[in-house]
Amino acid sequence: MTPSLSLHIIPLLIFHILLLAPPSPAEAGNGQWHLLQESIGIVGMHMQLLHNDRVVILDRTDFGFSNLSLPNGRCRNNPNEMVVKTDCTAHSIEYDVAVNKFRSLFVQTNVWCSSGSVSPDGTLVQTGGFNDGDRAVRALTPCRTCDWREVDNGLSARRWYATNHILPDGRQIIIGGRRQFNYEFYPKTQSTAKNTYSLPFLVQTNDASAENNLYPFVFLNVDGNLFIFANNRAILFDYNKNSVVTTYPQIPGGDPRCYPSTGSAVLLPLKNLRESKVEAEVLICGGAPRGAFTDSLSGRFTGALKTCARIKITDPKPSWVMETMPGGRVMSDMVLLPNGDVLIVNGASVGTAGWELGRNPVLNPFLYKPSNRIGSRFELQNPSSIPRMYHSSAVLLRDGRVLVAGSNPHTYYNFTNVMFPTELRLEAFSPAYLEPGFSNVRPTIVSPSSQTKVKYGETLKVGFEVIASLNNDSVSVTMLAPPFATHSFSMNQRLLVLEPQNLSKVGESTYEVEVTAPGSSVLAPPGFYLLFVVHREIPSHGIWVRMGKSRFVGGHLLAVRYEQIKFK
Ligand SMILES: *[C@@H]1O[C@H](CO)[C@@H](O)[C@H](O)[C@H]1NC(C)=O
Ligand SMILES: *[C@@H]1O[C@H](CO)[C@@H](O)[C@H](O)[C@H]1NC(C)=O
Ligand SMILES: *[C@@H]1O[C@H](CO)[C@@H](O)[C@H](O)[C@H]1NC(C)=O
Ligand SMILES: *[C@@H]1O[C@H](CO)[C@@H](O)[C@H](O)[C@H]1NC(C)=O
Numbered sequence: 001m002t003p004s005l006s007l008h009i010i011p012l013l014i015f016h017i018l019l020l021a022p023p024s025p026a027e028a029g030n031g032q033w034h035l036l037q038e039s040i041g042i043v044g045m046h047m048q049l050l051h052n053d054r055v056v057i058l059d060r061t062d063f064g065f066s067n068l069s070l071p072n073g074r075c076r077n078n079p080n081e082m083v084v085k086t087d088c089t090a091h092s093i094e095y096d097v098a099v100n101k102f103r104s105l106f107v108q109t110n111v112w113c114s115s116g117s118v119s120p121d122g123t124l125v126q127t128g129g130f131n132d133g134d135r136a137v138r139a140l141t142p143c144r145t146c147d148w149r150e151v152d153n154g155l156s157a158r159r160w161y162a163t164n165h166i167l168p169d170g171r172q173i174i175i176g177g178r179r180q181f182n183y184e185f186y187p188k189t190q191s192t193a194k195n196t197y198s199l200p201f202l203v204q205t206n207d208a209s210a211e212n213n214l215y216p217f218v219f220l221n222v223d224g225n226l227f228i229f230a231n232n233r234a235i236l237f238d239y240n241k242n243s244v245v246t247t248y249p250q251i252p253g254g255d256p257r258c259y260p261s262t263g264s265a266v267l268l269p270l271k272n273l274r275e276s277k278v279e280a281e282v283l284i285c286g287g288a289p290r291g292a293f294t295d296s297l298s299g300r301f302t303g304a305l306k307t308c309a310r311i312k313i314t315d316p317k318p319s320w321v322m323e324t325m326p327g328g329r330v331m332s333d334m335v336l337l338p339n340g341d342v343l344i345v346n347g348a349s350v351g352t353a354g355w356e357l358g359r360n361p362v363l364n365p366f367l368y369k370p371s372n373r374i375g376s377r378f379e380l381q382n383p384s385s386i387p388r389m390y391h392s393s394a395v396l397l398r399d400g401r402v403l404v405a406g407s408n409p410h411t412y413y414n415f416t417n418v419m420f421p422t423e424l425r426l427e428a429f430s431p432a433y434l435e436p437g438f439s440n441v442r443p444t445i446v447s448p449s450s451q452t453k454v455k456y457g458e459t460l461k462v463g464f465e466v467i468a469s470l471n472n473d474s475v476s477v478t479m480l481a482p483p484f485a486t487h488s489f490s491m492n493q494r495l496l497v498l499e500p501q502n503l504s505k506v507g508e509s510t511y512e513v514e515v516t517a518p519g520s521s522v523l524a525p526p527g528f529y530l531l532f533v534v535h536r537e538i539p540s541h542g543i544w545v546r547m548g549k550s551r552f553v554g555g556h557l558l559a560v561r562y563e564q565i566k567f568k
Helices: 003-020 200-204 292-297
Strands: 032-037 046-049 054-058 092-096 101-105 115-118 124-127 137-140 149-151 163-166 172-175 182-186 217-220 226-230 233-238 243-247 264-267 281-285 307-312 321-324 333-336 342-345 348-351 358-361 366-368 378-380 392-396 402-406 426-430 444-447 452-454 459-465 475-481 484-486 489-491 494-498 502-505 510-516 527-535 543-547
Touching: 046 115, 046 392, 046 402, 115 163, 115 484, 115 489, 124 172, 163 217, 163 489, 172 226, 200 226, 217 264, 217 281, 226 281, 264 333, 264 489, 333 392, 333 489, 342 402, 392 484, 444 527, 459 527, 475 510
Parallel strands: 452 543
Antiparallel strands: 032 426, 046 054, 046 484, 054 092, 092 101, 115 124, 124 137, 137 149, 163 172, 172 182, 217 226, 226 233, 233 243, 264 281, 281 307, 307 321, 333 342, 342 366, 348 358, 366 378, 392 402, 402 426, 444 459, 459 510, 475 494, 475 527, 484 489, 502 510, 527 543
């Protein structure tokens, strides 16, 4: 080897070593997209992950035929349907994450622009819709062969574009919907079966021309009241007393954030849960300026909102803090990641929600890091190649990927001659924390086992393995309530951060961390959660845990339980 050659090789070797060194979380790449299915046969308008690691996906029934047949020659004969009265195609599926397969489900009424929540026993209870489905209640219990069961008039009022939230007693509240300035509960007691309760806030926030208050953003605050955001402002609401507790200021600028000026919103991760006063913050991003909907209808497409507004909803004098995204976004989904970051994905930079009203898809997700200093919270992520416009959705999976489906800005299943063809492809976005370079720092949970029951306030020991040396200052345990995602809003999405109280090394590369489970059903409504160990911002795969009592709902409160209802 000549000296001159070796001189060339040494820098090359150093260069290679640098390349092979695992990236540190701070300098991580920007995520990867993977196509999972060329076609799932239906549009992913609504998605919900259940505790058997299957994602229930729903589409409206009145588009016409989907691209997926119902098995065994089954058909829906429904004289009330708008387009086809006899339909042998599926409009709902169950996607099995572990094996990347799906089976069709038989939904009997129109779920178009409906809503839902998972009840404490893990059953998806899905409400409302359009036409024959507008007062329907549907239940899907997770099991290999289970299918939808429905009651036609389970709701007291028709609910189309309503928002649901699970309550501490296990019931769900169903708020608003088109021309419904009220709310109701499900399941019901015999005495309240016909009741709706008025909510004048929904009248006050209803724009004459475009509403802009549909699918309101609803979060259960840590004091037990509901934070309800519609149009450009919010209230804190006591649903038991039917009274407004706090009126929050309008978002600076005054532009609407709710359907059809569809922005998105999350309750930021709840921390310091053992303190007497837990703080809660809400982040609302994107949307479309006032007038954008009527402008789009007449062919004038306006740029989407570039701003996010963040507010401490537990503050005695709450005020919005404005931030600027890397670009404008409308119809985006905000997904809480296990490490507390927020992924803003899907949507467009021009136009509004609604048929044919969006333009310029935004293919790059934005990652928002809530704990960074203001001004350095956004990171641009790698783009997908698939536009995800109106009727698209995104949900987090147990392994940390984000499942993305849907997009259909037309009245029918149009695959040709349209600007944004109906989209049946299923994709996953892998955030940078899934890069193989992090396998040494990524925790693996070894105990407890999946489906463990957790009592409120109990000390929970979580065993995990980390191959590289542990940075014991940056371990946390998080619990995520998997949401019902539709129309850019994820109902019931909630991430709880459990600070380690005691961390000990129990083996060569195994550790045990002690945390206190959330102290009440106000902090964590009963039901199934995904529990993660996070080390240096890299999350483990989640395990399923079940919070609270095993009974469906708060016992005596309910004379009628959904098990007792006569489902078709
Ligand atoms: C769906 O079905 C239609 C009609 O049969 C067909 O033209 C189209 O290619 C199919 N699309 C997909 C993505 O399978
Ligand atoms: C969309 O599909 C419907 C139903 O098949 C059809 O009537 C309509 O012409 C299609 N629209 C376009 C733009 O191709
Ligand atoms: C921390 O855990 C270790 C090992 O399980 C135990 O010996 C110790 O008592 C615990 N300390 C506290 C403060 O809980
Ligand atoms: C955490 O790390 C520090 C510094 O290495 C060490 O002194 C401390 O004992 C560790 N604590 C636990 C619980 O492992």
